[in-house]
Amino acid sequence: MDHLLHLDRTLDELDLPRWTLPAADATHLVREVHELRRVRLGKLGPADLRVLISQEVALPYVLPLTVRLLLEQPLVEASFYEGDLLLAAVSAPASAWAMLPGLNARLRAVITALSETAVADLPRGGAQELARFVARSESLR
Template sequence: MDNKTERSKTIEQLEGIEWPDPPSDGTGLVKAIHNLRKRPINLLTAWEMSRLIGQDVGIPWLLPLALDILRDTAADQSLGGFYDDDLLTAVLTRRSPVWHSNPQWTADLKEIISLVEDLSPNIHENVQSFSLEADMRAKN
């Protein structure tokens, strides 16, 4: 999604589906997801994107943006900059159909992983799982 007009839209606008208000007894996460769907995606922080992606919300629009953020910050990480492990974890743990439907995303994420020099030990298992699945998809 390279169109800046698209990035100024909300997930609700892009999907064409307006969710009802969250239940009054809904969890904080449920309420947050409902609210974040109403914000223009170009105003979402990496942390907010990680919450949405982690709940499989707005994947077609948010995953490419998340990959851009992860790629851009990978270079800074080697210089002591902050690298968003939450966003990386949310992206890495998406189900296989997401990656199968867009092989370029898989290639992009593999490249990003190779750029990160000091990967948090908490993420190694997710990286290994993603890599194994990606290799299996490539063989089929």
């Protein structure tokens, strides 16, 4: 199934069951994630995708959108620094990536095409996270 065909729909529509409204005393992050589930996929930006990935929400829908963006801008700054969306993506559980082998391969290609300088400019541990993802991805082939 090509999850990118659903850009006009929301995660609440696609990733059933729909979530109920957050509790009145919910944290800002919980309220934000609930709100993002009601945004059309085509309207989700890099920061939104980073939040959803970090919270492991609807990854079969969120990761394809993320890879599509990273193909164009591998080091896009979502919220904090250049490459933060990429690092969030490679930190997604291996089980999520195993369900998306084609996207996994495309992201691996993006990562291996990055210059050494770009990788070195990532925050501490970033280069190792990318290397771990590439190694893990290659074992899935």
